[in-house]
Amino acid sequence: MVQMTYVEAIKSAIQEEMRADDSVFMVGQDIRGAIYPHSKGLVEEFGEDRIVDTPMSEFGMFGTAFGAAMTGEYRPIVDFMFAACSFCAGETLMVQLGQQYFLHGSQTPVPMVILGACGTGKRLANDHSYIPRAEILHRPGLKYVFPSTPADAKGLMASAIRDNNPVFFLYHYDLLMDKGEVPEGQYYIPLGETEVKREGTDITVLANGLMYKHAMEVAEKLEGEINVEVLDPRSFEPFDLDTLLASLEKTNHLVIVDEDHARCGFAAEVMAQVFEKGFDLLDAPIERVCIENMPIPGGYMEPTVVPTPEKVEAAIRRVLA
Amino acid sequence: MVQMTYVEAIKSAIQEEMRADDSVFMVGQDIRGAIYPHSKGLVEEFGEDRIVDTPMSEFGMFGTAFGAAMTGEYRPIVDFMFAACSFCAGETLMVQLGQQYFLHGSQTPVPMVILGACGTGKRLANDHSYIPRAEILHRPGLKYVFPSTPADAKGLMASAIRDNNPVFFLYHYDLLMDKGEVPEGQYYIPLGETEVKREGTDITVLANGLMYKHAMEVAEKLEGEINVEVLDPRSFEPFDLDTLLASLEKTNHLVIVDEDHARCGFAAEVMAQVFEKGFDLLDAPIERVCIENMPIPGGYMEPTVVPTPEKVEAAIRRVLA
Amino acid sequence: MGLSKKLMTQLFTNLVRAYHFDELFARRLTRGELIGFYHPAAGHYAPGVAAGTVLEKEDYMWPHHRAHGVPHMLSKGCDIKYFLAEHTGKETGCCSGRTSWHWSYPEFGIFGMTGFIGGGFSQMVGYGWAAQKNGRKQVAMSCTGDGSFNNGRAHESMLMASNWKLPIIFLCENNGWAIHSRIEDMHPTEDIASLAPGLNIPAAIVDGQDVFACAEALQEAVKRARKGDGPTLIEAKTVRWREHDIGTPDLDGYRQRTKEELEALHDRDPLKIATQQVLETKLLTQAQIDKIHEDALAECDACEKFADESAIAEPTVEELRASVYAD
């Protein structure tokens, strides 16, 4: 184990995989100069042939990765800088990417990682702060992970690179400098394992990313009064429902915190799945704490529309009331 | 009342509104020649200045409508031919469109209609058959309607054109030639009114578009045995939950049929809302009948992955079992 | 002419095959023996034939949707029976019957397609990138219509190919139409090739009705690409004798295309032109030509037999669920 930051952990996974496998390369805008810090120093180690800067041509940039992946000889990472920029690749990302393998007879895998930073906190409004999530989950054929801790960051990135499918690896601006223990060398977290990050008996809170931190903060605060179990999906697709159901067997109460708009979001999907598979486990309706169904404003009003520890606590109290 | 087909009804609303309001115009590819029949004859009536063909430049085409709408002098309809083509306009449609009004201080309305045809049945696989729905509903600031009958087609299109916000009006290939009674002259269905299309007492089925037809078929078949109430949201955003809850007061059972992928779909959202607002109304878990979480294949296997009357019936029976 | 006799014979043979396959697909669609739709070549055969013929098996290719890529694919060596089986929803289809009209011949560097025009430009950059890096002197051939060059993806793809000197050949199969739209109304200059200088890409305009002229230009471009000299844009001026896809009205904007216009387009029939050339240059005798037609028709029959005798693709939902992700 070593101490490192979340962003160092992301980079460390990329480095380990690039050292181990020549077919991994990275393509994006201004990644050599590390406009976002996860690529800092990579070009010095791996050279300009493997850390590739492109023009502001998101279709071409995305296509560099998508096409190269299909040839079967490369495992690209395409870096969209801020995650919502991935929408700039339009239907090639939203439609083609997920359908390519399955529709064409499951013959040509598309091993690639779609990387982007996002999250509220910088007050830059919707474009920069928005976390693409439910739109991606809704599109079949795309995997999706989001790390909450440095160890998750390393293990999920390494698994994403090794996966033979398109995997979205998005991360949160606000966690960049968070420190934690991270296993040395190659380290993999299998995609599709919800982690019990904190044991508890009274209520389950499903939360990830910055929301995971909020959930932990609230859990610590309520310690003694309410015994909160905190689960982190880490991988949203594939999603491990079983660990959640096992937790609900114990707690019978659920709050879902999601840094995404509520409508047709991941929280709604989990509620639906619990409806379908765990209806009898619940002693009270589930509450979801999500971003309001409005474009995320910047300035000082972000906290008004995004989940905060206060809102999480209030939801916990309502569910247990 | 006059008898007309679904596609004639769409066209008739466009005609009425274009006659009444010079600021309405339509932009798309090969719409003068009516590559899809809803625009047949429009250029002859309204001229090339108001029925505008563009090159295969989806960003420019979309921008023609988006920009013109913002000037406050036009109410454009942008026609994407097949609905999934709207993804070709990337972030301008997926991010900018919905946030434009709100983020910029709610000063500059964006009155425009986004038109597209879609739906399974043609066996052309994902690109052509896919119905963009949950991705759009998830993005705040966008309204969304989908007609099931000729009267709905006319009333919803007219209201969509009159609305001062971006409204997605998508319609189903397979309903094009369906006939029905349609009010003459200008006719508006307010956005956000779920319609009780068939009264019943045992179970509520929420269904729209081709799925509405499936639901009606099953309801007729079960007549005498199970008394099925069929509700049609018509407008998915804004969505009228109250009418659904009122129906559940009576039936206490719900099946949602949605011609969209299940994961993070509209059905999940409705399940979540019922969880939140009508938990006690239900005597059994809700079932959702949706498209499998896989790209829609073409060929002969479409029925295997999309909702069919058989699957709807089976779900009804399971919920009531 | 810079073409070997062998290549010319291949080109002629492939042209004949493309012609007969186009008739076959059109006939089957009309009779309801093909799923979905069909965009007939109808005069627009030669550029695709030339593109497929000048490539090696391991080169990458994005076939044009016109004639559903059949001229391109058969010329590159793909066995069309798998595509016909796909187009009839059969288990033996090149996509296991999952699409009805998508191609997929990975061993031939053809990985699939999309219904969104211009979608191929994007991944083309990746093919070119891979071809440049892997050191095996592969090239990548992008075949698309005139209309697709009005899409921003074309700009980005050519720009990046030019920046990086990628071994990509951009073939513009310019038939003058995009559905009902005349290129004159949709593109601001006479030639698509006029885009090339602004992107520092060499370009050539060729007679798209002359398969040998197309092949010569493309062969030159392929040579440049293999040498590492970067992309080329080849614009082949061709025609469309029929409606965009079978059953759609054949309009000029919103008026019927005139008989005179259509008849004039028949003046330059690629098959007639090529036949005359191979006879005049004594490359082939009439008897040999007849044999090529016979063989092509026999091949068509065999493909139909294969497709028609294959089982309908009706996998279970469990089987489908298990194939969404690669292991």
Added chain:
Amino acid sequence: MGLSKKLMTQLFTNLVRAYHFDELFARRLTRGELIGFYHPAAGHYAPGVAAGTVLEKEDYMWPHHRAHGVPHMLSKGCDIKYFLAEHTGKETGCCSGRTSWHWSYPEFGIFGMTGFIGGGFSQMVGYGWAAQKNGRKQVAMSCTGDGSFNNGRAHESMLMASNWKLPIIFLCENNGWAIHSRIEDMHPTEDIASLAPGLNIPAAIVDGQDVFACAEALQEAVKRARKGDGPTLIEAKTVRWREHDIGTPDLDGYRQRTKEELEALHDRDPLKIATQQVLETKLLTQAQIDKIHEDALAECDACEKFADESAIAEPTVEELRASVYAD
């Protein structure tokens, strides 16, 4: 010179104002008195000033993100205090404090922006379309950087503007950089203007450090547009003396930009150049120039006072919910 004295005085005044506002925004960002980020003009003032100054109030405009559009907007007549208030999260902000850095001056034909570069090209076609149809002889001005022309949206926007002869002026503010990327590595020709002939658009290259030269070229283009002669591409070659946005390292790829390079860029300081011109042509005296600076600084102070004294925008969630849709 084809510019009236009045216009020249305006241009000079606006240049001075743009300079002082840039200093103000940069200073505030550094001190933590501005929300978010700031992309300083730092030498790159003149094209935006010229673009704003040659337009009428009712013309449409898409300001460039460089200097957050301030040169453009103040020159067009917008009161920058509302933008500064926005950038400090105040109720009085031009977007009601909802963005921190978006502009919105609808009465001035400026409807908002987006963080996605190239996003403006798309709606520009709609502005141009509206301007052409409404018969009021409006024009639309698109101001974007060199980097944005590598995006497909630029291609589509210019192509459609050319097809339809829309009254759009595409101003390329070419400072030679997109963040850490040199234009030489990202664009395949020396000039962005080289794209224009392929789209049948007239183009001109001007010295972007000379506000009068920029204005002359733009004025010409505006005239053409108002006459109905269609779009023009104007490429103004300018510079960037500092890092892309304040606090980001100033890299050439992944190496520090050299002192020598940066110093050389200062040779051509737009303010010095303009000052020399107005003095040499006796348009203004030194005293008048001093007064212009004084007034600009006073304006800056007044804007800061306005923003700083305005209340923080903290609407309730109910208020926000009620303003997602227009009635």
